[in-house]
Amino acid sequence: MGYDVAFIGHLDDVQAYREALEALRGPDRPPLTMERVRQLIPRMQPMPICDVALRSARGFDRHGIYVDAFLLPTPTWALRTALAKVRAACRQAAETGARIGVLGGFSSIVGEQAGARLTDEFGLPFTTGNTLTAAVIATQIERAVSDLAAPTIAVVGAAGDVGSGVCRILHGKGFELLLVGRARPPLERLSAELGGQRVCSWAEAAPKADGVVLVASTMHGAISLEHVRKHTMVLDAGHPPNAQPSPGLRYAMAGRVTHRHKPVGEIPQFVEQGGAGEFHACLVEGEVLAFEQRWEAFSSGRGNIRPEQGNEILGLARRHGIEPAPLHWMVDSLSERLNEHAEAAAGR
């Protein structure tokens, strides 16, 4: 059976890989320690993991395959090694005979860098999935702050492909933005493009923002939320997550979608990465394109996402029963209660 779409992805962290490998090995094999998995993942080569059955709300069926790149962003990770793994995953995807490839999580960086060259090299169009991700995040933050008058949104990772796409979409809707990122020049260019939206450091932006979108390419939990105001809404769309829930903050994972007909993977631990029956929007962009029989690199290169493309792919997704996921706010309720007690005791 030929595949329509090859999903290239990776799991968020060592624990997720441990659980997925345990599920694959079966209960009769001895459990793997976290240390063993930590050693193992960098050495594992990308490979197809399982078939994924896709069904549109309009009744179309498509056949997908999930390829894991076995990438784990770490403080010491070498970008060159990661890129080599992603290219190996692209080769594996091409060998499956799929008609389109999607680059999820960190693997999209290769698509952003290589653009159309990937299609020439592997004979398969690759989409980064970033346009649907940006459109979904923009919809989710818009909903989250809908009760506030003239809210200010900080976008961390604003110079990135998804980040700049989110900024363009939100700017088009009239939001005031704080553009945060590591490299100043691309932020300045984006600011000029968006009518002078403010560029600032995370330290400056954190206490001012009513809503925060985290879309930086960084390791799990690398961004501190210490200076974010209480009750600020933080949407973490990092893959892996950029931050960690913190007491008093409204924190939710973003960039995920729900399906009327959920994709069914033979090994759910690898396929259902969003949790709660949700899926990363980046990978779902490939599913939408497959439903539409658009075998094209819809999202390609870096900094190309425009609001009209965001609207287009989100509209197509909706046609097939795919919607931005509701936000599940995570608060450390025990810590919050303790803080409230402490504040009450201090007479505040």
Added chain:
Amino acid sequence: MLSPEHERYRPVHQIILSQAVAGEAIAIRHLARMICLSKDLDERLELVQDAGRERAHLLSLRSVAADIGAPLVAAPDPYWDEVGRAFDSFADAGDLDGCYIVQDVVLECYAITLYRALETCTEPFLAELVRRIADEEERHLAHGIERVRRDLERDPSKVHARIEEANESVARVLAGWVREEDCEPICGVCGSVGGTCAKDDLRLLGMDLPSLQPAFAQLYGDSLRAAGLGAADVARWLARLIE
């Protein structure tokens, strides 16, 4: 690369070449049993030819060992014994297709992985020999893949059962053999030859030990998928190799 003047040059080559020759001898033994199991004359002739090629590999390796002055050692061999027992269980049951899976798929993947690893870290004359051997083993592997593909079309459940068994009783043994960590307390194979586990010697040679097990798993997995086995089944089999 280890220089010929190094004190470990001969012992290291003695262990490596002894193991390679043992592997080729095992292949000949397996092919001999397969010849007896085959009912088809053309197939028998082909198996005889395959055994002849493995014989040529063995003789070339033996001759290199003699040139280096590293006499081959026939050591007691728990890993090969286990592999041999697993093969025999297929052969004793008259299951020629199972024998092909063990010999032409699992064992060839293992041999190719090790020969390719050796190719990059040994002297030119030995590198050239192992490169040629690995090229031939790749042709055997392609044949094995084709055969599995054909069997899969006829009877998928039988093929799955055979691979399940070969994975547990052969691939897992081989994967354990090339794990990065030293065999504890002392390897039954090289312990009898050199006194301890040979992995330090392989490191001395410049072999990238951490890459061996993943490289074997990758080639083995790619081969099974090329034969038409499903990605999820292959992923499960590979995950079971992890120690």
